[in-house]
Amino acid sequence: MNLEFYKYQGTGNDFVMIDNRTLTFPKENIALIAKLCDRNFGIGADGVILIENDLDFDFRMIYFNADGSQTFCGNGGRCAVAFAKYLEIIKAKTNFIAVDGPHLATIDNGIVSLKMIDVDEITVKENSVFAYTGTQHHVELVADLDQFPVFEKGKEIRYSYSDPGSNVNFVQQINDATFRVRTYEKGVEDETLACGTGVTAVAIAMHKTGKTTRNLISLPVEGGNLEVSFSEENGVYTNVFLKGPATFVFKGSISS
């Protein structure tokens, strides 16, 4: 069978996008998902995203990590909005559904602003913060992000959390409103060039621990620049928005 796909990237976090409104994609075929993401034997991506019809929302987004595990993905959500616009499912605004609940989003000139879930699951530890932003995130400040062994340390910390583990974000503060981030992603089992739910966790963790008093944070990542804004009341973060570019790369077909 020939599978038509589109490749998108959001600040270098890259995805194979599939229009599955026909419900023909074999979701249980983990080997196929892994093959699509394989950078040597497949298309190459951090994850696979299916767009499906939904009775109550503009569309349903289903995200698979490269290893076939399912969760929410912030950059993937932004790319899903750009893809849904290309497919003419939406125009400039949308309300779509994903595994963590509904998401409002707008797209303007390739820049997608995506409303994330409210964040109230935040644990401040001695040297790190854990936050749930649609998926699990460990956040840790380091002195020299360029020299930091993100893969080795990220892998170690990822498995120190009980199943399903945690993504791991290493952070360097640049100024009051700017934090550079490098992320080790579970399910990809490698450092990726950006992580949307990750920078969201970082912005909230830095606010929660008093590293910043701002509610609009710039987050340079390896693949570009992201922005996170939010409101905070009694330790609960609402109106959380992740903003950045979402870009079509190429399309093609692959035998599955």
Ligand SMILES: N[C@@H](CCC[C@H](N)C(=O)O)C(=O)O
């Ligand atoms: N890159 C994503 C996060 C993808 C999911 C993550 N690997 C997990 O398993 O939690 C993002 O942009 O949020």
